[in-house]
Amino acid sequence: MSLGDPIPAYLPHAISVSLPTWRDNIDYEEGAKRVVDVMQSGYPRFFIALNIQKLASIIAKRFAKPGELCMLFPSAKVAEACRAFMLSQGVQTPIRVLQYAISKPADASAAPIVLHVVVYAEAASSQAKAFWQHTGLGISSRTAEACLARLSDDGAPSPTGTRTRTARYSVKKSAASPPSAKRETEVESGLHTTLIEERYGRNLPASAADNAKRVLRRRIAGVLVQDRSSIDDPDVVALLSDASSQIAPSVRVAGVTEDDVFLLPTGMSAIWTAHQLALATRPSAKSICFGFPYTDTLKILQKWGPGCEFFGHGLDSDLDALETLLAAERTRNPSTPPALALFTEFPSNPLLRSSNLRRLRELADKYDFLIVIDETIGNFANVEVLPYADVVVSSLTKIFSGAVNVMGGSLVLNPRGRHYAALQAHMRETFEDVYWPEDAIYLESNSRNFVRRAHTINQNTEAVCEFLRAHPAVVKDVFYPKYETREHYDACRLREPLVPEWPTGFGGLFSVTFHTLAASRAFFDALPCAKGPSLGTNFTLACPYTILAHYHELQWAAKYGVEEGLVRVSIGLEPVKELLESARVALKAAESAMNAAT
Template sequence: MSQSIFSHIPCGQTLPLNNIHAVSVSMPELQDVIDYEEQTPEILEKIKSAYPRFVMHPYLKILASHIKEKYKVSNAYEVVLLSSQKAVDVVSSKYFIHNKIEINEPFGVILVQNGTTQLQKVLKFIQHVGYNLSSRLAQDYLFEIGLLNNIHQEELENKTIAKEIVISELAKAYKQPKQNICLTPSGMNAVYCALKGLKPIQERNGKNKLIQLGWLYLDTMNIVEHYFDENKIFYDINNLDLLEEYLKTNGHTISAIITEIPTNPLLQTVDLVRLKELCLKYNIVLVIDATFATPYNLDLKPYADIYIESLTKFACGNADVLMGALILNENSKISMMSQEFFKHADEPYIKDIQRLAFQIKDYEKRMKVISKNTKLLVEYFKKAPFIDEIFYCLNPKYASNYQKLMIDENSLTGIISVTFKKDFKEIYDKLNFAKGPSLGTEFTLLMPYTYLAHYDLILTKSGNEFLEKIGLPINLLRISVGCEDINDIINEFERV
């Protein structure tokens, strides 16, 4: 067996390495993940920067202190930074916050009373709706006023053409007109804009319910809960008989169905042909989170009314930009109502757009390599004696659904989830791949999904029972397959 190209990355290192704008952070041992979830002082000492919607970026901490001093804000208040004044209006109206002082800055600022439950609620809400202030904006602001000595050096596209490049690449990939595409400061903000835009349409049609199909990403489910007075969840996407029965009685009350293609982290794909027929029959908008699918793996144009993509993932490929896209399908009547949706979106910071414009040009090429590697890694896992279950997009139960959507026969989505026949902690700790939150990177990135996304459910008997009910194993490893030589990736699994 040849020498592994992968090496241990210490806890707290940014992923990618030495990048202050990184959206992931190294958690090389399972105990690091547990300590992070339990917020132990030791781990907080190591992890200075992590997924920006979950952990406040170090530059934002410096900026918040500066704003507090600049405007002589009393210690009775916590300064909370947001992406814009629009974001301030959304959060303030949700939590009845009225700032006592006039703050004039190129970003949003709200003051929340300390020592109240309101602060935690506000921070959670911002996490869910994705109105986070850009670390690049904070960096430039702090540099300008002399609180930072240097600016992170990185390759950026020209400011005048950056947005056009990003929009054009997405329009070409999704086969949609450019005016149907809206950029947002994060993938979650794209979800928020989609669901928020549905509200007035809902009210006009007298439809007050939304259906969540499948066990979706944590914050998507939180937005559904926040924004729809009534919602119905169908966890099993393979049982559309249940959904159809429900729609026979309640179809006239449903405004939209939201789902992921394929689902995170179990890579299941609903029978989209049948689902679309039901949506057409009951005049229901179909919202698809296509982040895992990517426009280069699956063709969802015949099905989605609205697409959502977290551009932080495969489109970026380097895990150092937080951005999303909301795309209205020209085949859908919903595309005529773009203003209902796009008016809720914030314009991402120009330097984030410049960075993404530089990276998105390799999107298609990146996906071809990742798809091919994924296919070969699945073949290896099928024969590996230490693998228990493999979750990927061509599992027999939904292979035919997925194959209908495939753009070519190598179009396997770049995510594989596995369970092991050996001790999970031992294998996780020994593997030298990058390990931390996020996915879609050019480097292979592992995440102990249930520990990081649903740690609270692991801790209780009822939580364990619920995980069993939805078929989500506690010891699940989600693998975001990278662009490295596939033999090197396989070699690292062989090593442990």
């Protein structure tokens, strides 16, 4: 797979991109022209999809002034939040918000697609992009695809919110086009993927989006126990209906229902929403980030609200320091809780450490703050963290989907939490469903066999980690929940698997470091797998994580054990023999690099 190719290849809505060498990743971070100019896709919060860029360009030509750009959002509330954030970050130039309705040509009965457009001076691009990246609330590439299908470059509706007839945007085809050209056009427009999905019965029709969302919420709540792959199966047909026979007692916390589950466009938007929920329902105070998190989680806690206290190691040794801080804050201001909410990942990314959730819960009850747990890495096929949390968030983009062709996130409230009534009431009153319907349909299809895939990936990953740990002369550390804070992971590991024949495990993600940076580079470059951002994929995917996530703060990350040479690997469904051979090849290259330096 070549530099800049989408991962998976040829998919119009792929959410990763090929960065196959260590040098490619460095040049990507430095904005090198040789990398930037060939990128066809990228992780959507960092790389705005090409069709979104095209749609924004069309809108900007009509409504932006010279020197202005625009960014597209699914609701007025989100657009206003973007404007408020940009102002809070020091933007002093005008920021306008437009409502833009796009009707379907020749079908006045079809509901318009309504976009909310933030128009800003080009000088404020970094602040606008920061909001897009941190919150994950921009429109999806499928939304842009639907909009472009209703537009032409020379005609567009007015920004008044009223329906306006427009010419259909289309690619002119020649009747004499060879088959290869026709196939290329189909892939570019998304028709090929749609036809395949519908022909083989994997996807629901677009009209079933509400059903798909309900099924997703039930699946996440733990009240659906089926694990199917085709809607031709009678059990799946029943599952997609309102049939109460398909609902079992929750395998999560007793009392959890689909009404406690909220779907969001991305995992990061679930984290942002959880933080906004805490800010809206609890007394003002700093948040706490416990453990080294994915980078944007910390940015959210720092840039919105009163700020954040950071305990970057997330080890038991940090718990006493945390309680000392809480006690001091309570003494200073006894009338207000000393913290707003504590955010932690279970396990953490990329060090795969699991926090002592029992102790954190005790502190939260004693000092009256919320706990928000990101379970993405452990995933609820392996662990149950909701009993310790007020809110659980997850990136459904990862192993829950696995297919790397759709984004999604979830927020789950604990019905037994002490602040549940207030949290649920606020969510009922304020929650907006901005998850694009077709994205939900793809996610529902992808996630039907989630538990089965998780089980296979658990086994594969453990085998690869054991192999690497058997070579300490080359490998410095393997970070994996089996080896990192094992007792805390086991405390939350499901005693009974969701499906009896598929036991729980330690997840599909690990990180590895080597004794020299040259060995890390050689291992990564030689590893015969897809290489790019994201994780939880059905195929093995690797990246030089610290380079991608912390290139401009390498020394800061190193203080918390996240070394420059760390390689993060997300294991897939390949045969285990093939995976072990890939690891052997890469390890041999790392060993050669070490020997060459001595």
